[in-house]
Amino acid sequence: GAGVSQTPSNKVTEKGKYVELRCDPISGHTALYWYRQSLGQGPEFLIYFQGTGAADDSGLPNDRFFAVRPEGSVSTLKIQRTERGDSAVYLCASSRGEAGGETQYFGPGTRLLVL
Amino acid sequence: SQQGEEDPQALSIQEGENATMNCSYKTSINNLQWYRQNSGRGLVHLILIRSNEREKHSGRLRVTLDTSKKSSSLLITASRAADTASYFCATDRDNFNKFYFGSGTKLNVKP
Numbered sequence: 561g562a563g564v565s566q567t568p569s570n571k572v573t574e575k576g577k578y579v580e581l582r583c584d585p586i587s588g589h590t591a592l593y594w595y596r597q598s599l600g601q602g603p604e605f606l607i608y609f610q611g612t613g614a615a616d617d618s619g620l621p622n623d624r625f626f627a628v629r630p631e632g633s634v635s636t637l638k639i640q641r642t643e644r645g646d647s648a649v650y651l652c653a654s655s656r657g658e659a660g661g662e663t664q665y666f667g668p669g670t671r672l673l674v675l
Numbered sequence: 676s677q678q679g680e681e682d683p684q685a686l687s688i689q690e691g692e693n694a695t696m697n698c699s700y701k702t703s704i705n706n707l708q709w710y711r712q713n714s715g716r717g718l719v720h721l722i723l724i725r726s727n728e729r730e731k732h733s734g735r736l737r738v739t740l741d742t743s744k745k746s747s748s749l750l751i752t753a754s755r756a757a758d759t760a761s762y763f764c765a766t767d768r769d770n771f772n773k774f775y776f777g778s779g780t781k782l783n784v785k786p
Contacts, residue, residue, distance in 0.1 A: 664720070
């Protein structure tokens with residue numbers, strides 16, 4: 561596809577459940593980012609991949625959050641034992657990964673609601 | 676924590692008027708970018724300005740950067756109803772690839 565895609569668009573789950581959110585970056589982009597956006601706030605950085613490895617995961621709030629990118633393309637953000645406070649829009653972005661300060665292209669996001 | 680903060684939080688203008696939004700940040704940056712977001716979903720990149728640049732234009736958009744004041748402004752000229760959206764500035768700091776976003780300015784352009 562032409563842009564970053566994310567699935568599902570919306571996810572409703574119950575407190576304590578496990579969820580997986582998927583991101584398909586722009587073809588050929590080696591850098592991939594996850595952000596979380598709460599209502600009325602700007603996106604907050606979670607983690608950044610360069611290729612298959614997590615280059616910076618300093619934004620992950622705790623060890624319930626984990627992300628993988630095993631083949632350097634699609635990435636999955638995994639949240640264990642979800643809590644109501646995890647409810648937010650989870651945004652994925654990608655960039656060429658060739659140089660610093662590149663434009664990051666965002667997907668439409670996954671809206672997660674934890675009941 | 677957020678690095679950039681936009682001002683004002685909300686702005687309502689008539690179609691055809693100019694809209695100016697400001698962004699202030701706290702530490703030295705490499706680049707600053709402006710994004711637009713409609714209806715709380717994906718962000719659309721508008722313009723990137725590097726720390727050694729002072730002004731950039733793109734269509735009806737004009738961005739300025741004052742590194743001595745740690746601030747940037749986004750001007751939208753001849754606004755249209757379709758410009759109604761939230762606008763965010765994003766800065767990098769210690770890491771070129773780690774963006775810090777402000778809380779955004781919610782712009783409403785009335786037809």
